[in-house]
Every structure is written in C-alpha cells, then in structure tokens.
Amino acid sequence: MPPPSPPLRLLLDGDALVANWRWLDRASGRADCGAAVKADGYGLGAIEVTRRLIAAGCRDFFVATWAEAAALGRLPEGVSLSVLHGVRAEDMAAALESPARPVLDSAAMVARWKAHGRGRPCDVMVDTGMNRLGLSPEEARSGLLDGLAIETLMSHLACADEPENPMNERQLFTFRMLKGMIPARRYSLANSAGVCLGQRYAFGLTRPGLALYGGIPHADGAGARELRPVMAIEAQILQTRDIAAGTPVGYGATWAAPADTRVAILNIGYADGYLRMFGGGTGAARAGERRCPVAGRVSMDLLAVEIGDAPVGEGDWLRIDYDLAATAAATGLSQYELLTLPGRRYGRRWI
Numbered sequence: 001m002p003p004p005s006p007p008l009r010l011l012l013d014g015d016a017l018v019a020n021w022r023w024l025d026r027a028s029g030r031a032d033c034g035a036a037v038k039a040d041g042y043g044l045g046a047i048e049v050t051r052r053l054i055a056a057g058c059r060d061f062f063v064a065t066w067a068e069a070a071a072l073g074r075l076p077e078g079v080s081l082s083v084l085h086g087v088r089a090e091d092m093a094a095a096l097e098s099p100a101r102p103v104l105d106s107a108a109m110v111a112r113w114k115a116h117g118r119g120r121p122c123d124v125m126v127d128t129g130m131n132r133l134g135l136s137p138e139e140a141r142s143g144l145l146d147g148l149a150i151e152t153l154m155s156h157l158a159c160a161d162e163p164e165n166p167m168n169e170r171q172l173f174t175f176r177m178l179k180g181m182i183p184a185r186r187y188s189l190a191n192s193a194g195v196c197l198g199q200r201y202a203f204g205l206t207r208p209g210l211a212l213y214g215g216i217p218h219a220d221g222a223g224a225r226e227l228r229p230v231m232a233i234e235a236q237i238l239q240t241r242d243i244a245a246g247t248p249v250g251y252g253a254t255w256a257a258p259a260d261t262r263v264a265i266l267n268i269g270y271a272d273g274y275l276r277m278f279g280g281g282t283g284a285a286r287a288g289e290r291r292c293p294v295a296g297r298v299s300m301d302l303l304a305v306e307i308g309d310a311p312v313g314e315g316d317w318l319r320i321d322y323d324l325a326a327t328a329a330a331t332g333l334s335q336y337e338l339l340t341l342p343g344r345r346y347g348r349r350w351i
C-alpha cells in the first residue's frame with residue numbers, strides 16, 4: 001500500500017511556469033533563454049520543471065552539481081545541461097559518463113578537463129566582479145583556455161537586482177571585452193535580474209532561475225506585472241479548538257486569545273521551512289479571503305492560526321500567505337530562500 005498523501009503540499013502552476021519562461025524568452029530578445037533548475041528546481045521539483053520547459057521550447061538547463069545532473073535522468077536529444085560548480089577531481093568519472101558539460105570555474109578545473117576531458121566540450125565561467133566562482137579576466141586571457149572546445153563562456157552579475165548599481169555596467173564592459181578575446185560558441189551573462197536589465201545583457205543565452213518560479217527581480221521594473229506566481233503552500237487542519245478569551249496557545253504561552261475565538265492547528269512547522277519568524281502574527285493562513293494570523297509560536301511540525309468563525313474544520317486545507325515579494329519584504333528573507341525553504345515533506349501537486 002502506498003503511504004497516505006502528506007498533510008501539507010505545494011500547489012504548482014505549470015501554466016504560470018511556462019508563461020514566465022515565455023516572458024523571459026521574449027525579454028531575452030534574440031538570445032536563447034535557458035533555465036536554472038539547481039536546488040531541485042528552486043524547490044519545485046527539477047524533473048517536473050524541466051519536462052514542462054522542454055515542452056515549451058527551452059533547450060538549455062543549469063544545475064549546480066553532478067548529482068543534480070544525474071537526478072534529471074536522460075534528457076531528449078538537443079537539450080543541453082551545464083553543471084555550474086564544474087569538475088572536482090572526484091567528479092571526473094561522473095562527468096565523463098554524463099552528457100552534461102562542466103562549467104570550468106578555476107585554473108585547476110581547466111587543467112583537469114584538458115588532461116582528462118577527452119577533448120569534450122565544456123563551458124567556462126569568468127569572474128567579472130562578483131569574486132565568487134570563475135577565472136579572473138587575466139587568467140582567461142593568458143592562453144590557459146587555448147585548445148578547449150568552449151560551448152558557452154559565461155559570467156555572473158553580482159548586483160543585477162539593483163538596476164542603478166554601477167557594478168552592472170562595469171561587469172557588462174568587462175564581459176564584452178572578454179567576448180572579443182575568447183572564442184566560444186555562445187556567450188551568457190544574465191540571470192533573471194540581468195534579463196530585466198535589458199537586452200544589452202542578454203548576449204547569446206540567458207540563465208534565469210528566480211523569475212521562472214515567480215520571483216520578482218525588480219519590484220517596480222520589467223516583469224513586475226507580467227511574472228506570475230508558480231508556487232503556493234497549503235496545509236491541512238488536524239484539529240480546531242474553541243478558545244476562551246485569555247487562554248494561551250502554544251510553546252511559551254506567548255499568545256492568548258484576545259476574545260472568545262477558534263484556532264486551527266495546521267500540519268506545518270519550521271521543519272517544513274515555515275520558520276519561527278512567521279510566529280506572533282507575522283505569518284497567516286487564508287480561509288477563503290479571511291486572513292487567519294499565526295497564533296503564538298511556530299512548532300517544528302505544527303502551527304496554530306486564529307480562524308474565528310470561518311467555516312472550516314478538521315481535514316480542510318488552508319492556503320498559507322506566501323507571496324514571494326511581500327513575504328520577503330515582511331521577513332527580510334530573500335525570495336530565493338522562500339522558494340527553497342519548503343523541504344521534502346510536502347506533496348507536490350501540479351495544476
């Protein structure tokens with residue numbers, strides 16, 4: 001017998017995912033638009049996300065590690081997969097077995113691929129100012145890359161979510177210069193926020209992640225009205241209780257009912273990525289349109305919300321307030337964290 005369905009779930013909107021990719025594809029102009037599906041598709045499920053985007057026409061995918069590449073299984077002919085974290089010594093065997101390409105991030109990785117990569121194509125990351133992964137411009141121009149079959153030369157923007165930040169233009173300038181010196185089949189600079197900066201940043205291939213999943217890179221800028229939410233969270237009511245005025249609820253008895261009311265106990269907690277910072281009324285669930293604020297502290301697997309006289313009871317599902325931009329503003333968490341926080345205990349329902 002299969003285990004019963006979990007009492008909490010992600011509702012995933014496949015049409016919104018595809019619509020977001022199409023918007024990003026248009027915003028990328030003549031460049032191809034790829035998709036970052038690392039971290040299990042930002043928590044939504046990389047296999048399902050990839051399948052839908054391939055059907056929509058996306059041909060370039062990015063994961064962080066070889067384990068993530070393997071987890072995607074065999075991809076159709078003509079679909080390209082890049083492994084952003086490159087090849088460590090212990091990755092070489094898996095890399096040679098896999099149709100995916102490594103993104104070479106350091107001089108040591110370049111040497112490793114030249115020695116053991118059997119002349120196979122690779123991608124290369126150059127650092128244009130973020131100082132995270134990638135060869136320095138000096139290393140990239142030094143002749144180190146001669147002889148590699150470079151499919152995509154890429155760099156990553158550090159401040160693209162701040163359109164006014166002068167760092168964007170500096171990185172663009174440096175990347176253009178490198179493009180003129182290092183032969184590759186394609187060039188790629190822009191993540192989601194980079195796409196929203198305009199087509200000058202698109203080159204031949206863009207690599208959005210966040211915006212595919214409904215994140216808004218620029219609050220009032222490009223995409224803010226067009227990009228649609230993809231993920232919603234619902235949790236099931238395990239119990240409801242009538243609470244008399246003054247009665248405390250939850251750990252620490254930090255909340256007491258201001259008047260006679262009802263609370264619902266939901267099957268979700270901080271072990272499900274619904275962090276304690278949502279306690280004390282910061283977070284809420286919805287019973288229809290009615291806002292049901294979190295009552296007291298968030299437990300590991302449970303949450304109390306005040307439902308008053310809303311017509312809901314045991315077994316019903318309540319939507320958790322989780323608008324990415326609004327929740328990020330309210331909590332100080334990033335939209336990236338909000339997407340990737342929900343863990344493995346959720347059911348996933350594509351609608």
Ligand SMILES: *Cc1c(COP(=O)(O)O)cnc(C)c1O
Nearest residue numbers: 036156191192193207208209210
């Ligand atoms: C994660 C990642 C992306 C996607 O970034 P978003 O901000 O989610 O659009 C693109 N490129 C690289 C190198 C990344 O690591």
